[in-house]
Amino acid sequence: MTATDTLPEAAAAPRKAGQYVYAASVALLCAWVIVPLYLLLINTLSSPETVNSFPKSFIPEFDLGSLQFFAGFEGMLVALKNSVVVAAMTMVLSITIGAPAGYALSRFDFRGKELFRLLILLTRAFPLPLLALPLAVLFIRTGLDDTAFGLALVHTTLAIPFAVLITFSLFSGIPVELEEAAWTLGCTRYTAFTKVVLPLILPGITASAIFAFVISWNEVFAAAVLTIENRTLTAFLLQTLGEAPLHLKFAGGFILVVPALIFIFAVRKYLFAMWGIANR
Amino acid sequence: MSPRILPYLLILPVTLFLCLFFLYPFALVAQQAFSNGAGFTLDNFRDVVTYWKFPISLQNTLLLAAAVVPVQLALALLMATMVSRMERGRDLVLYVWTIPLGISDLAAGIIWLAIFEQSGFLNSMMTGLGLVDQPVNLLSYQNPGMVFLAIALAEIWRATAIMLVIIVAGIGLIPKEYYEAAEVFGASPWKRFLRITLPLLRPSLQTALILRVVLAFEVFAVVAALGGTLFPVLMGEIYAYQFDLQNGRAAAALALIVLAISIAFTLVILRVLRVPKGATI
């Protein structure tokens, strides 16, 4: 009796210890992500004087001084506006150009399909921001230099492989039979798409559009190379890294991070589904 | 419309776009790198390679990639396996762990600057604990190890999430039955991870590694924010050639070198992690 009673307990003890180790590791890894963000938040919500003082408090003083300084800094708000404009253009361009290709990949077998997929995948193995170098020259010739549209074109090149592969996986998630059923019920290819496929795919398309927005929003190198007067926020911050006061850097960094938090939250449902098939 | 030409019509915009803004610029880079304004030359490459900063920035870039990518892979695998057996709070934990995915390298650099700068949080903590008497300038030329550590930590913090997402998605595609079968045959959790998860995850590992390694060679803004000129890397040198030295040809030559390294590593990863035909899930 005793032997059979103690056995499960003996086995349960290390398992319980394992549970604690497991829970502690999860908590630790969460802290690893959150604590640095929290420290940035403290600096952002402190007065410029506090940011430059020592030692640091680990509790924010909720002073908007740094953010006010950021807003008042020469050219900063324009840079912020430029970032939004470029990212919005990138979003629209990459979806309108990329989604049709994603649809073609998911619905048709055609000669050259593999070659096309290769072209898309190839872009991944290339350090794409380097494109900015020759394009800088090309843009000067075509008058696109130092414009939001010119930069958006480069950012679209960055975002398009993702747009194609993500929309490909989204379209593949919608059974062909739904479209075929619509055709037999009086739809043309086009009306079947607008009445059946589009309503079903809209949330996913939105998610991949947000993804494109963030790719552009975060891009530093091409933005720094291609813009001079019309700097984006990242380019502006990079340029001022050397001389800018700490509180400006931290407030700028914070403004860069906020859309990321919203973005990951907005697309969290799609993140894994998108990557699951997009990487086959 | 004929279903024969419709797919070509649909891929036409992307193809044109990529030809114009991807293939053509790369042709231009190559042309620029191999020309001296008059004809073909290798001088640009010779100039770039013999410049005193080249060996150190190449070494730094490779060293950083070698330090960061394996840690990221191990961490991502650990996090992914932890998540896969999580019952409660899975969505919340995944959300938290994937936050850095949306954060730019520049912002990540700034975040870690808040910790490592002289009046930053690390110094505050160390003086608070009495480890040092007064704040140390951690990110200076006297502390090259510390600069490297700060950059590596920022990179690990920022870019593990992309690997995590790819690997979690990959694990999601592995049918549960395989694990149950392995368990019935007496495989321990560690053996199950080694014999089932890892081999079946190869396509995802391929993508994750290629993406990460290529991005690791592009490391730029994190370094600029944390190390400035203390820690030269290849991408930073390209930027310097283009702007500070106004030497587009040298920038192009160096860009081609980065490209060659990226492609070489991509091929190695594809080869090492190849999946035999028919052995896919």
Added chain:
Amino acid sequence: MAEIQIKNVAKKFGAYQALSDINLTIHDQEFMVLLGASGCGKTTLLRIIAGLETATTGEVWIGGKRVDHLAPKDRGIAMVFQNYAVFPHLTVFENIGFGLRMQKLPNDEVKRRVERTATLMHIEQLLKRYSGELSGGQRQRVAVARALAMEPDVILMDEPLSNLDALLRLEMRAELKGVLAESKTTAIYVTHDQVEAMSLADRISVMHKGKIVQAASPIEVYRNPAAEFVAGFIGNPPMNFLTATPAGDGKWTVAGQVVDGPRLGASQLQFAIRPEDLGPAESGLPATAKVVEPLGAHLLVTCEVDGHSFRAVLDSDLTVKPGDRLTLAPQADRIRWFDPETTLAVA
């Protein structure tokens, strides 16, 4: 109103010949079942008729009009899909009314027709629901109602019952038969289930390797299979085959016994008999019982005759044990003969 003619249709997928020499006429209001194992081309043929697939060569005529160049929507057909294809973003009402809206019918007409077909399919209480809130059987009903609401000349069904559980399938089968008979539409129904085919069809087209082997009424297909493939495919358990050698004057030797057969000069024929057309008798085929399976109404005995496996369905009152020696007499008018060269039936 709508006779369907398929003339010389062939379909190639790359180098793979999916269909060849398909010639078939389906009469107005006929219920035609395309029956065959998976990969035999039956679904491809249905999709060619629907216009979802284009034939490599050949013509499709519906109601005296050539349609193979027309889009699905212009062919006067409606289709029920294997996985139902009920639109997830629309209510049941809007699903059933989808085709009617596409025809731009007035609202009250749409409402009238949707309600009528919904009542017919017993789903009138589900009209406000979405597909995600329906069971498999209910989705099936929506899919059929959606097709019927179009009042099509032709209704095409691709394994519509295969995703339902056995009991529900039985119920839906009977219901489908009743509803379609009433609607007076021509129906083409694809299935791999021979019981389904037998119970529903006016005529069955048995398909094998991209060809129609036999198109005839269910009882004809069962009693007089046109080829060895049909004989082996239809009926459960399938027909038994034994090799017969000529004994002269229209007599043939089968397993040492002499049987009356066709007057042919062939050096060999295949003798075929259904398991249920055998009975124990004084004289007949000598058999050794191997496996005995009591099935309630019958006794299924697998035995060995002339070195071949051979099945007999016997009366369950009999006591047969493995190893028993039996003498099985075939019912003379049920014996069929096949040419081993062509595998076709000989008279």
